[in-house]
Amino acid sequence: xxxxxxxxxxxxxxxxxxxxxxxxxxxxxxxxxxxxxxxxxxxxxxxxxxxxxxxxxxxxxxxxxxxxxxxxxxxxxxxxxxxxxxxxxxxxxxxxxxxxxxxxxxxxxxxxxxxxxxxxxxxxxxxxxxxxxxxxxxxxxxxxxxxxxxxxxxxxxxxxxxxxxxxxxxxxxxxxxxxxxxxxxxxxxxxxxxxxxxxxxxxxxxxxxxxxxxxxxxxxxxxxxxxxxxxxxxxxxxxxxxxxxxxxxxxxxxxxxxxxxxxxxxxxxxxxxxxxxxxxxxxxxxxxxxxxxxxxxxxxxxxxxxxxxxxxxxxxxxxxxxxxxxxxxxxxxxxxxxxxxxxxxxxxxxxxxxxxxxxxxxxxxxxxxxxxxxxxxxxxxxxxxxxxxxxxxxxxxxxxxxxxxxxxxxxxxxxxxxxxxxxxxxxx
Amino acid sequence: xxxxxxxxxxxxxxxxxxxxxxxxxxxxxxxxxxxxxxxxxxxxxxxxxxxxxxxxxxxxxxxxxxxxxxxxxxxxxxxxxxxxxxxxxxxxxxxxxxxxxxxxxxxxxxxxxxxxxxxxxxxxxxxxxxxxxxxxxxxxxxxxxxxxxxxxxxxxxxxxxxxxxxxxxxxxxxxxxxxxxxxxxxxxxxxxxxxxxxxxxxxxxxxxxxxxxxxxxxxxxxxxxxxxxxxxxxxxxxxxxxxxxxxxxxxxxxxxxxxxxx
Numbered sequence: 001x002x003x004x005x006x007x008x009x010x011x012x013x014x015x016x017x018x019x020x021x022x023x024x025x026x027x028x029x030x031x032x033x034x035x036x037x038x039x040x041x042x043x044x045x046x047x048x049x050x051x052x053x054x055x056x057x058x059x060x061x062x063x064x065x066x067x068x069x070x071x072x073x074x075x076x077x078x079x080x081x082x083x084x085x086x087x088x089x090x091x092x093x094x095x096x097x098x099x100x101x102x103x104x105x106x107x108x109x110x111x112x113x114x115x116x117x118x119x120x121x122x123x124x125x126x127x128x129x130x131x132x133x134x135x136x137x138x139x140x141x142x143x144x145x146x147x148x149x150x151x152x153x154x155x156x157x158x159x160x161x162x163x164x165x166x167x168x169x170x171x172x173x174x175x176x177x178x179x180x181x182x183x184x185x186x187x188x189x190x191x192x193x194x195x196x197x198x199x200x201x202x203x204x205x206x207x208x209x210x211x212x213x214x215x216x217x218x219x220x221x222x223x224x225x226x227x228x229x230x231x232x233x234x235x236x237x238x239x240x241x242x243x244x245x246x247x248x249x250x251x252x253x254x255x256x257x258x259x260x261x262x263x264x265x266x267x268x269x270x271x272x273x274x275x276x277x278x279x280x281x282x283x284x285x286x287x288x289x290x291x292x293x294x295x296x297x298x299x300x301x302x303x304x305x306x307x308x309x310x311x312x313x314x315x316x317x318x319x320x321x322x323x324x325x326x327x328x329x330x331x332x333x334x335x336x337x338x339x340x341x342x343x344x345x346x347x348x349x350x351x352x353x354x355x356x357x358x359x360x361x362x363x364x365x366x367x368x369x370x371x372x373x374x375x376x377x378x379x380x381x382x383x384x385x386x387x388x389x390x391x392x393x394x395x396x397x398x399x400x401x402x403x404x405x406x407x408x409x410x411x412x413x414x415x416x417x418x419x420x421x422x423x424x425x426x427x428x
Numbered sequence: 429x430x431x432x433x434x435x436x437x438x439x440x441x442x443x444x445x446x447x448x449x450x451x452x453x454x455x456x457x458x459x460x461x462x463x464x465x466x467x468x469x470x471x472x473x474x475x476x477x478x479x480x481x482x483x484x485x486x487x488x489x490x491x492x493x494x495x496x497x498x499x500x501x502x503x504x505x506x507x508x509x510x511x512x513x514x515x516x517x518x519x520x521x522x523x524x525x526x527x528x529x530x531x532x533x534x535x536x537x538x539x540x541x542x543x544x545x546x547x548x549x550x551x552x553x554x555x556x557x558x559x560x561x562x563x564x565x566x567x568x569x570x571x572x573x574x575x576x577x578x579x580x581x582x583x584x585x586x587x588x589x590x591x592x593x594x595x596x597x598x599x600x601x602x603x604x605x606x607x608x609x610x611x612x613x614x615x616x617x618x619x620x621x622x623x624x625x626x627x628x629x630x631x632x633x634x635x636x637x638x639x640x641x642x643x644x645x646x647x648x649x650x651x652x653x654x655x656x657x658x659x660x661x662x663x664x665x666x667x668x669x670x671x672x673x674x675x676x677x678x679x680x681x682x683x684x685x686x687x688x689x690x
Contacts (some may be wrong), residue, residue: 018585042581051517052517055446071665072665073494074494074497074659074660075660079661079663099664101661101662101663103661125663129663129664130663130665131663132663132665147472230474230475231475231476232475232478233473233476233477233478234476236478236479237476237478240677243681244677244680244684245679247623247681247682247684248681254579254682255678255681255682277649285664287666288664288665288666292665294466295610295665300464300465300467301466302466302467302468302469303466304464304465304466305463305465305466306461306462306463306464307463310491310557311491311494312486312487312488312490312491312494313487313490313492313663314486314487314490315666316480316486316666316669319479319666319669320470320475320477320478321468321469321470321472322472324473324475325468329468333467366641393537425589
């Protein structure tokens with residue numbers, strides 16, 4: 001999602017919005033799950049904070065002996081951000097969704113909300129991000145909830161070692177959104193054995209129930225592209241010329257909030273085009289994960305085996321090839337064979353089942369430390385999965401009527417709910 | 429510390445950055461095991477290429493991109509963060525305002541070059557308002573009067589008169605550009621320099637060289653301070669291409685002339 005944000009999203013965050021709200025008490029204004037996912041929350045509806053925040057950039061050397069390939073010469077360690085209080089306070093670890101960096105806009109908003117409510121915060125990148133695969137993944141093959149959560153746990157320990165001399169911490173908390181929410185659940189479970197942090201509360205925001213099923217939902221968005229995902233290049237180019245023609249007809253001054261706002265109000269993109277764009281930005285993110293994992297493992301998946309790429313070699317063809325690989329390609333041709341080699345006899349179905357909250361549902365059902373927030377129109381969930389979350393978390397769940405996938409995460413009510421959740425003492 | 433040792437350190441640093449950024453090219457002449465074709469390659473690709481920009485000098489550009497990363501890391505950003513550390517936010521904003529106001533001169537000349545009457549008037553109005561009421565640009569009352577900023581530069585002027593963007597070019601320190609925009613940058617800098625020399629604001633102080641250097645240096649630091657972009661910070665292995673595409677696309681869109689509605 002990162003780069004579409006640059007053109008479609010970053011500037012629109014200042015949007016003035018009025019008169020869009022539906023007739024219920026929930027103030028998040030954008031109807032339509034795809035639209036809200038792309039538009040996010042208008043700046044005026046995010047919580048407002050003073051600019052000042054005490055932060056430090058953490059560069060973690062998780063595997064000191066690891067040699068990094070030349071093409072990743074810039075990777076000097078895992079990048080995380082610490083926001084810290086001068087006095088003793090609880091520390092919240094936050095994990096982003098697929099492809100998120102430690103500075104992803106949503107994580108930054110969450111960090112600000114919590115920092116200004118008196119918490120220390122450490123934001124962690126997603127295990128699907130190249131930086132994580134290169135610097136912090138043991139297997140270098142991302143996507144397995146158990147492995148990735150163990151990696152994240154190691155990262156949290158390393159980060160804690162690095163900062164514990166400088167800040168005073170009263171207790172530990174954990175939160176994550178999207179893929180990061182599922183990982184938070186697995187980390188919490190691991191922590192019950194390891195007991196390094198003893199998380200008091202764990203918040204899951206817009207979690208997928210099953211990674212395989214949610215990836216399927218997103219892959220389905222790409223079917224709305226004429227000719228399907230194999231023709232996404234044509235679609236991409238067509239969408240961009242539409243975007244640029246719209247600008248030139250419209251007498252706009254710059255690609256700014258007014259421009260983006262009118263893209264929305266004038267309905268420049270149809271609903272299925274919006275869906276296609278979400279699917280495509282997901283593919284662009286996935287491509288980065290596939291490429292970096294392939295280079296790190298020298299598997300010969302998209303880069304010829306044993307090829308040494310230098311920092312000035314063109315890698316554009318790998319970009320084109322990787323963006324045309326689906327989640328299923330990755331799963332069947334790369335991910336499953338890797339785990340099959342590790343665990344002979346492992347079936348595909350067993351691997352799929354292990355990438356689901358259902359595999360730890362006993363724990364999730366019984367532990368009072370969990371909270372879960374999601375939206376009734378989150379398109380990464382089926383109706384049945386939404387119902388499953390309702391059953392699983394019962395009183396501990398919060399459902400919003402709209403917001404799509406993460407669209408309302410930065411909305412001030414949602415942020416207030418999050419802060420309250422972490423503030424509250426253990427659920428009785 | 430005296431000036432000479434300071435200068436020497438700066439020189440050593442630049443040399444180190446250069447060797448770091450160019451060093452990668454010579455390495456890895458060792459014998460590697462034989463290559464085996466990948467499972468998926470460009471040969472199976474049956475789609476339109478996308479997010480592509482004319483970039484015949486990609487090797488050079490990627491090296492420059494790398495140079496800028498090291499330059500930022502070892503010199504530029506440490507200076508900028510020291511500046512941010514010692515200067516209160518309020519003062520930083522006033523300083524940015526002053527330099528942005530000086531930038532209106534570039535906006536004005538280029539609006540004129542493109543025969544944009546209304547925009548030129550708006551920009552002139554902004555400059556006059558903010559220079560006086562806004563105390564030399566420290567504040568921006570013009571925007572609240574409805575005079576919105578119109579960013580223009582000689583690259584856009586060249587585009588207006590029919591020049592194509594030409595190949596993508598990563599400039600040292602300045603970053604992403606194109607042949608057209610790089611020429612534009614040279615012309616804009618020339619014009620600013622010409623105006624500055626003609627006015628010669630510190631001519632009577634007897635110390636004009638020091639002041640001039642201070643003004644330029646401060647402007648450079650402020651410009652970097654205003655840009656949040658950090659090389660390789662996205663953690664995305666294809667960042668170079670995304671930056672290239674977005675830079676190119678945004679310039680093409682913003683410099684493009686409005687089409688007649690039909």
